[in-house]
Amino acid sequence: MQTTPGTNLGKKLLCIEDEHFIGELYTRALTNAGYDVTVEPDGQRGLALALTDEYDIILLDLMVPSLTGIEVLNKLRDPATAPHLHAKIIITTNLEQREEVRASIEQQADGYLVKAEITPRELVEFLSNLAA
């Protein structure tokens, strides 16, 4: 199941995640898979980084300080604030969502992952399939 780093080499990934250990685990797995990973625990700063449009993939936790993941998502999908954003946005959460909330988030994002349901290796697989 190991993905070759080559296919992802140089892809820039922003992980907006305040859970330090999750950030650490994801960084390790994704770096091994060839991604250039930046972890940002704060919502507001994460949004600022995302808006630079330097990233190909954004992993967005819904529970982050200063600005919630949903607020960040709305800003990134708002043509006024982010007209040309090319990054794929993947929601990562462990929160139990009401179905209608989840559905509306899923519509705006390119993927929705429950962290408890996947291991870092499975995250890497998911991202490879997304690119393919």
Next chain:
Amino acid sequence: MEYLRRFATQVRTRLFVLLIIDNLVFLLDWWLVEHVFHLTGVELVAALVIVPALALTFIPWLSTRYLTQPTKLISEAILHLSPGSAEPVPAPNPASAHFGKELVASLIHDVYELATVADRYKSQSEHTDHLNAGYIASSLPVPLLILDSKQIVTFVNDCAASYLGKSAADLIGKDLYSVLDMLFTSDETLDKWLQDVRAHKATATNSWERVRLNPTDEHTLLLFDMAAYYNRDNPSGIETMLVLFDHTKAYSQDDQAVSFIALTVHELRTPLTLLRGYIEAFEEELGGKLDPQMKDFMFKMSATAQQLMAFVNNILNVARVDGDQLVLQLHEQHWDQVVRSAANGLALRAKVRGITLEYSIARDLPTVGADRVSIIEVINNLVDNAIKYSGKSSHIRITTKLNAEGLVETTVQDFGVGIPASAIPNLFTKFYRDHHNRAQIGGTGLGLYLCKAIVSAHGGNIWVTSKEGEGSTFGFTLIPYAQLTAEQKNGNTDIVRGAHGWIKNHSLYRR
């Protein structure tokens, strides 16, 4: 009866005495003509004809008057009570009866008794006539809705209007489903019941528990029990009456209990997620460097963490099922991919126990309508059980095919200890575990209960066949996606279902 018998005897003796007197009069007449008076010609004829004729008229007249007197008293009692009689008849005195006093007194008493009962009924009905039915309906202190045969609301009472946060004018004339978008806890919805009673019954009643109305601009979330009365061809057009009994507070407290479990599960999941992540990192970093025993320990650690996660997920889902909160979104799924992805996660757990998973997946299966996360839990639970009950056998077979009814059928077969026939009917019950195996094999008895709820919510069936000592086969069916969408014509790509969770009243599967 005793009075009546005595009365009859009295009548008989009196009649007998009167006849004797009558005969004595004749004999006396004859004797007087013969021996005292010496009559001739016309006098003789007069004495032998006129005197008996007078006696024959007078004695029956007297006896009739005398014998019918008790009947007269009873008749007087009836006439006395009759409202229709032209002139008032005084109340009779039973003591004045010449004979049969007891019978007369008892019958007169009965007459008066009956009259009192009749009076009571009469006054009651006069009293209720004053209560206007419409007034009762509109002031009934529980919500009441009346529908015609086209399910158009024809009446709502004040309580219903305020309960639903709308004015009566906004509700009357509307289709029921546009004003009450009800969700039911099972497939036995109001709509289904109405279809059934329209076909088979003239009148019927039914009730439902935990009906749910999602919040709208006009009202918050409402949870209630509902009772319905149906009357076909009712002359006033009232076909169905619905009465709602609000239980929002009590039922949402149950929901909060689920929230507590959801919170607990969330708190458990976060460290478990990390634990699994770090174990995976260890495996990757150290995999090549560990001796076989250490590698085995690593496997076991990983499998155990997975098992714990599966258990935690089961708890949450059972809480949702019980609280009618498990809502599934059926998306189009390539079933072979789902099965393989589930099995990948299980291979490790099987391997730790020295068991291989074998697959037989039919080619060209149609896509199915399934909630991926939930249905994977079904496979996980069935395979987990198969692993637990495999005994000394070393393989488990997972088979997927299209069955004779055109449904996608998946079976998980083990060759282990099997299940005694007596235990099979209870297998899908919560907390049920086979007594024979309870001591040796761990588990909570939640898994199969959950599987059944999830599979049912998908519209499928789940079953088991087993033989002790030879193993068990658990199977379930799923409906092909094309069939689901064909039955659902509104073109919505998501099909939302509850696991005996909330079912829309106007069922997607009906139209």
